[in-house]
Amino acid sequence: MHLRVGTRGSNLALAQTDWVIFKLKSFYPNLELEKVVIKTTGDKILDSPLSKIGGKGLFVKEIEEALLQGKIDFAVHSMKDVPSQIPNGLEVSIIPERESPFDVLVSKFDGIMSLPSSAKIGTSSLRRSVQIKRLRKDLEVLILRGNVDTRLRKLNEGLYDGIILAEAGLKRLGIKLEYKRFSLEEMIPAVGQGALGIEIRSEDKELKELLFKALHSPETALCVTAERSFLRIMEGGCQVPLGAYAYLKDGELFIIGFISDLQGERFYREAMKGPAREANKLGEALAKRLLDLGGREILKELI
Numbered sequence: 001m002h003l004r005v006g007t008r009g010s011n012l013a014l015a016q017t018d019w020v021i022f023k024l025k026s027f028y029p030n031l032e033l034e035k036v037v038i039k040t041t042g043d044k045i046l047d048s049p050l051s052k053i054g055g056k057g058l059f060v061k062e063i064e065e066a067l068l069q070g071k072i073d074f075a076v077h078s079m080k081d082v083p084s085q086i087p088n089g090l091e092v093s094i095i096p097e098r099e100s101p102f103d104v105l106v107s108k109f110d111g112i113m114s115l116p117s118s119a120k121i122g123t124s125s126l127r128r129s130v131q132i133k134r135l136r137k138d139l140e141v142l143i144l145r146g147n148v149d150t151r152l153r154k155l156n157e158g159l160y161d162g163i164i165l166a167e168a169g170l171k172r173l174g175i176k177l178e179y180k181r182f183s184l185e186e187m188i189p190a191v192g193q194g195a196l197g198i199e200i201r202s203e204d205k206e207l208k209e210l211l212f213k214a215l216h217s218p219e220t221a222l223c224v225t226a227e228r229s230f231l232r233i234m235e236g237g238c239q240v241p242l243g244a245y246a247y248l249k250d251g252e253l254f255i256i257g258f259i260s261d262l263q264g265e266r267f268y269r270e271a272m273k274g275p276a277r278e279a280n281k282l283g284e285a286l287a288k289r290l291l292d293l294g295g296r297e298i299l300k301e302l303i
Contacts, residue, residue: 191243
């Protein structure tokens with residue numbers, strides 16, 4: 001069997017796709033897999049914050065179009081790039097085991113509290129920006145986009161005193177450097193951060209079964225399901241600072257989430273737990289609680 005795998009062309013996206021191909025080849029040695037690189041809108045526009053140019057679908061739209069048109073057989077996405085609504089005829093039903101969900105600070109300084117006053121921090125994420133402001137109001141948060149190599153180069157050139165990256169990206173790229181991981185108390189991750197999603201056409205039942213056997217992680221899927229049900233109720237996209245992270249412990253599912261205004265002044269954060277089988281309900285319940293606390297007003301202002 002010959003399968004065409006759709007992916008973005010960044011080093012990280014290719015590394016993630018190579019990992020998926022390796023796992024599939026280990027399970028099905030005779031399977032032929034061809035990478036098809038697709039340039040997305042988010043890859044083309046690098047001089048504006050994502051919140052200004054359309055949000056999450058920027059990194060998947062063209063890939064989904066190729067899937068619907070039959071130009072590829074399945075796609076590999078970073079789950080944090082996948083909008084809560086999936087186009088008709090497609091599904092993201094295979095979720096491999098998650099890499100680290102946490103954010104990290106890369107800097108010559110020893111952690112966020114060691115940075116000097118007015119230090120420059122680079123990130124393109126509203127979610128990271130407001131959480132940094134809550135930790136250190138005196139820091140200057142500046143827009144930083146581009147792939148991981150580009151961001152690290154700009155840090156090394158002295159344009160920033162520190163940059164915030166996803167630990168999963170550094171691990172998948174095999175980049176060894178000193179960094180400080182943010183705790184959940186300091187920074188709540190993006191929905192789906194560290195997780196991959198395999199998108200297929202809903203009609204391809206045989207392919208779904210083949211990929212499911214080799215790649216799917218039930219534990220990761222439960223956690224991502226809770227996080228994405230939270231996102232679906234919030235409907236914030238990239239225009240609203242919000243995040244959620246779910247994890248399993250002793251058979252129970254825990255989820256923590258937040259929503260904030262752009263200044264980090266009205267910041268609502270809650271945690272809940274419940275049976276793992278009720279992942280969808282748990283994510284929805286957390287989102288509704290945050291909306292009732294004040295998130296609804298924030299959404300009205302920002303969307």
